[in-house]
Amino acid sequence: MTFSILAFVILMLMGMPIAFVIGISGVIWFLQQPYLPKVIPIQLALSQTQSFALLAIPLFVIAGNIMNSAGVTKKLFDFAGVLVGHMHGGLAQISAVLSALMGGVSGSSIADAAMETRMLGPEMLKRGYPKGFAVAVNVWTSLVVPIIPPGIAFILYGSIAQVSIGRLFAAGILPGLILTVVYMIVIWISAMRLKLKPEREKRAAATEVLRSLRANIWSLVFPFLLIVGLRGGIFTPSEVGALAIFYGIAIGMLVYKEMNLKKFFTETLDNSLGDIGSIMAILMMSQVFTYGLVWERIPEKLSNILLNVTDSKVLLMVLISFFLVFLGLFLDATAMILMLTPVFYPVAQVLGINPIHFALVFILSAAMGNQTPPVGASMYAGCSVLDASIEEYTKASIPFLISTILVILLLILIPHLTLIVPNLIFGR
Template sequence: MIWMLIAFFTFMFLGMPVAFAIGIAGFIWFLQNPYLPITIPIQLSLSQIINFTLLAIPMFIIAGNIMNSAGVTKRLLDFASSLVGHMRGGLGQVSAVLSTLMGGVSGSSIADAAMETRMLGPEMLKRGYPRGFAVAVNVWTSLIVPIIPPGIAFILYGTIGQVSIGRLFAAGIIPGLLLMVIYMIVIYFVSRRLGLQPEREKRASYREISQALSKSIWALIFPVLLIFGLRAGIFTPSEVGSFAVVYGMIVGFLIHREMSLKSFFTEALGYSVGDIGAVLAILAMSNIFSYGMVWERVPETMANFLLGISTNPYVLMIIIMIFLVFAGLFIDATALILMTTAVFLPVARKIGIDPVHFGLVFILSAAMGNQTPPVGASMYAGCSVLGATLEEYVKASWPFLIATIIIIILVIFFPQLSLLIPKLIFG
């Protein structure tokens, strides 16, 4: 087992793509156990990606890219600007609200960070935003995206842990809104210290807000329809992804009429191929790695170790949060969720923590890895767009890091923040 872990971290340190690092490390473990058939790794990688529930992941990725091609992003940007553009650090405030709205369209923090940095970043620089702060705003606010339903991380966690995906979707609403609020507070005070001005001279009129709202309504009701469809039993988690694709096509072709057949194939489907390939490669390879961990009884050993420290739910959740935040410095967020759900969720269940409540804490803590160096994918996406150095980004990120940890701790100690809406909707 030790050689598998050494190999994994060595490959990650050398910059190998995470899917290959996981897969090769897992294969090394099989080579150390010659009594196991060498065909098992191939079977494991295939069995992981033909899971019917996981079909929702490529469907939601396609749906998100279709909605972007359908002009949804521009409409949501206008709506966000009308709501908060008059506040101090207006473009930063717009970024926080836009990420919250985009959470109902795209479940990818990385895609949102790249998109918003590309849209808002150049204007931020023109208005005197320090380059590192401009990137940090767009990268950290993108953390809201996987928390607001529908989030791909919820599907991964729910599938592995046998937790209701509908409840997980609903549980992300309040924590996602809390993240938006605390990021807006951080942006306000940092902008005030830097002397950054609002985007708009005065507050938008109610008429202007209502017009922007009406243009964005088809994107805003999308997550509501998803949760309602799951609650009413109209869709399974897999089927709701297919509904999302059809819904996006209707919006793009018939309602907004901004998507042509060419943009549908070259942009929506073209971008989706790369996105889906990256996620499914990690999914396939992670099963090989996880097999070795289960065979070596790592989940049981970790459970006994944690329970030996404390059986207090709050203490254990804080310990797990610290571990995930630290591990996220070196491991991709998707891979981290796949590798550790089966390790930590049984511990949570054993001491009576609600798996939905634990899921929010777990996913928030793991997802931060996309925003933190040295392997944060969202961080690199934002920095590459604006040409910011890692030092500039890290210096500007501390307030957002602290704010995020505050929200995670609030969710830990106040379970109803994540459980209230699932209970109201699903009983």
Template sequence: MLIVAIAFIVLLLMGMPVAFAIAISGTLFFIQHPELPFTIPVQVTVSQTQNFALLAVPLFIMAGNLMNRSGITERLLELASVLTGRLTGGLAQVSIALSALMGGVSGSAIADAAMQSRILGDEMVKRGFPLGFAASVLSYGAVLTPIIPPGIGMILYGTIGQVSIGRLFAAGFVPAFLLWLSLSVAVWLTAKRRGYMPEREQWPTGREAIRAFTGGIWAILFPVFLLLGLRMGVFTPSEIGAFAVVYAIFIGVLIYRKMKVRGFLEAMEGSLGDVGSVMFLIALSAIFSYGIVLDRVPEVVSGWILGVTGNLQGAMILVALFVLVIGFFIDATVLIIMLTPIFLPLIRQLGGDPVHFGIVFILAATIGNFTPPVGAAMYAVCSIMKCPIGAYTRESVPLFAAVALVTLFLIFVPGAVLLLPNLIFG
């Protein structure tokens, strides 16, 4: 597998699309082992697409695109302003709150960061925020998105690792709140030092608060309905995706009445591209994964880590650091698909909870979206706002530190992750 890994890295450095880099490097494993039938790469690729549990992925992607065109963003922006507009930091605080509220709608950190940049980017600069600060806040706020139901990373991790998706959905709420709090504090400290003013001069009236909450209630209830449906056995994880699509159409057509035929067709078009890229990546990753299992890579990696430490927290820190470093160069979706079969058996061997590890693992993998050199969310925000990468990187250091501290806290305090899953699912 060493030659396969080197080939994969070289192909990535050459600029080859990740899916093809995975497939080509994975195929090298079969060239190294001529005793294996060369029909296996085709067979495992096709069989991967027939995994019924993965049906949730395209359905939730479709639901996210429909929700984004349902008119819900404007309501959530008003609610975010009411919740945090009076805090020091103004629109920066509002953007963090909006990311928390939008997490259950978009399901994609990159899409959320890009959307917020278009909505709030120019206004933040007009209010005197440095370009790098505005871009980094808008980017890092989206780190909340993958761990708020229905994050696509949770579905992929749960499907690949045979972990309860319902418990993963429930586990994301408390860490998401801690991330919101830590990012808000980081923004507050920076804003206080630089003298940035609040967005609102006074606290909202009761009438304003009720109107804003009423407008955003349908988005807030979305992940709640998902959890209730799973907990009560009304839906399976695959069926809950279909419910999410129907719910999004219901909100857009009957509640907010913003979704027209053109918006629906645009959502479907966007979903085709998103689903095609994700499912193509998942299918081709089966070639790579076959060699990983056959060469017993999980056992080798587990043996190496156990040689360093036999402590569960120590092992999770090593895994998180490894994923964080690799995430600087590889997208989070790819990391979840490729590394879950390697590291999850190790954590289970050490007595760790797969749900607890899943949240930490997904969070560590996601951070790479916001850091140089190849962070997809970072490039999306910086290209939209025309912000230099250097300015973005300097201003993002406090936000990176805030996310890293929360990740470390979650490793040592598993109760923060498992509280809600245990209460809801037992």
């Protein structure tokens, strides 16, 4: 496995797309095994595309893009403005709330970072926001999106670890809201320091809030319908994804009337194909690489090492979390979930850590990789829209990075924060 890991590091430093890095490294390992048929890597890659559970991924990707094309984003933006536009740094506060709302319809941190930076970034610059801060706000608040259901990361993790995807969806609600509130506090402190003004003079009246809520009810109700459908056993995750597509089309064509067939085929499906292609390429290649890890008994060896270091659940989760945050400097979040779930999940099982609690900490720690330099995809999406430098972004990101790590530590120390909602909905 040494040559495969070495190839992995070299190819990654060369800037090769992560799917090819993973696939080539896995094939190199197979070439070193004289007794294994060389057709196995092809079989492994293709078998990943035949998983019924993973069918939910392309369906939710399409559903998220449909929701964006259907005018949901603009409606939610207006609703967020009514809720928090009166606060200091109003546009930045809107970004935080909008990301929480988009978590219920999108599930993609990268797409949300690009969309919100494009929507809010230019207006932020006109109002005197520093460029680095404007990008950092939109990029870091997008971290909430994959945590609030329906998140694609939950589907990947649940499929690999054989953990209830419905429980994972429910478990993400409270941590996602906590993260949103923490980001709003960070924004408020920064806005006071930078003397950034609110977007509106006073708080919206209750009647205005209710009117805006009524206009957005079709968008806001979707994640609750999703969880109710899973809890009642009415739908599987894949079937919910298919339902989400029809739901989004119905909203776009019949309710908001901002979608037509031309827009559906030329914009929505076109964007979806690119998103699905990149995810499935990583998914296929990761199976090849993971086969070598399991064959070499890497999970078992790592488990023994970690258990020799500590038998404390809290300390073990802290070590794994910080390891994931560090790897996020170099690896895509999707790749980490696919490759490292089979490695670390057995360790958590040995110590008796609740699988849902561990999953939330694991996914949030891995998802930070999209926000951190030098390879964060969400970071590049935001910086490219406003033509901001990585240095400007990194400097402005420090308060968000620290606050995110504190939230992760809070979730580790208080498991109930991740378990209370799924236990209420699905039972203990």
